[in-house]
Amino acid sequence: MYKKLRIGILLFILLTVAVSTWRANAKVTGWQSTLQVALFPINADGSAASQRYIDALQASSIEPIGDYLGEQAKQHGLNKLYPVRVSLGPAIQSLPPAQPTRGSALDAIVWSLKMRWWAWRNTPATAIRPDVRVYQLYYDPATHSSVPDSAGLAKGQIGIAHLFATRQMHGSNLVVTTHELLHTLGATDKYDPRNGLPIFPAGYAEPELNPRLPQQFAEIMGGRIPVDEGRAEIPASLGATLIGPQTAREIGWIKK
Template sequence: MKVFSFRNIRVIILLGILAAALIYTQEQKRNTTAWYKPITVIIFPINGDGKAATQEYITRLSTNDFTAIDHFFARSGREYQLTAKQPVVTQLGATIKEIPPVPPSSNNVIATIWWSLKLRYWAYKNTPDTLSNKARIRLYVLYHQANGSTPLAHSLGLQKGLIGVIHAYASKKQTQQNTVVMAHEILHTVGASDKYDAHNFPIFPTGYAEPEREPLHPQRYAEIMAGRIAISPHQAKMPDSLRKAKVGEKTAREINWIQ
């Protein structure tokens, strides 16, 4: 039996990469759930459909288009008496030309791990700089023209790597709803879980911003990790802006806002 066969060497290298990634991830988790100082969120726009109108929209973006995210986290943080008065500070990064790796269509664990490593390498390759990524979140926002017949791909946020991949509409009318999706994925990167069911309906009580409200419906706000406002037992709608969203108690516990 060859102890140092090519296959064994590949396995050892892969295990080494995974171990290094795990150690780095644990440092990121500690740095982003202490909440004694602001977390920087860098937003990198990407032309997701390759259209000229989308590129023109990206060219006109400014940091002001994302201030609603900062206001949402500041307001929510005050409700939980955080040390950091401004928990999140968004900045507009450079436009990225390359599309990130597409996540696997199945729930295969190995395929998901491999995709996660590829995404983190892609992020390293496409946003190289001298800043540490141990305490900042990178959102890669793929903008698309609105198409009524084709819904946007699912956005995601990874705690491992502090990376979010967002699919958004390249439209001024959608700017505020885009920030709702971004805030949701930012919270995924710091440990929050989804609070909606298989039909995208808020789960009671954790997916309700006001679970003790009487009458229960209609709710006035969306729990941010549910992403929708329950207006009846069987109907829900996406909030128009982050002014209609709140951080619920379970989410606050998951991200260490409640000890």
């Protein structure tokens, strides 16, 4: 009797999680109302440089993301004045659970559940309840030559962007943040994970160019600007990127 009850309760919880995840996904890719995105900075290495960068962040520092998404949406025929509103939330003192660098599919699922739990426990309240939360983890480039891989979870609408705390990298930090934000809406990577090179044609901003190389822009989920057969450059700002038709379809701008 009790066993049946326990199983019943467990099934009910699992069903509730599944339904609420499905409803959240349907809402964020329906584009009926303005998508509310909140960014939360985190001093990931506890350095003075990261703290200075975070303290200097203002609403205007992240404005280009909302403007960019508005312009790109228009290019794909979504005529909404503000499809996305990006706001800067308060800094968070706690660190999210580390992402497994090389683990099984089960490790990835466990991490994504831990991540959702951490986000639920540690995200400060904001005036508007965000549909998408992106945590920006900053590192001092003087002591970190590289940062961990960023991630965006389409289930739970949570993004984690690992960034360099220096003004020179601000433009590219916005590119990484936007890339992860698009993952949370269902956009997939369009580069080869073995070498980081964008995949033709979906990962190219202008696949129809003749000659094909060098390209001038990066497709945001392709990640880089292909310059020759074996080389692609990191875009310095959102202005050097655009959202291609496949990504636009994945996030619901173009109906499938």
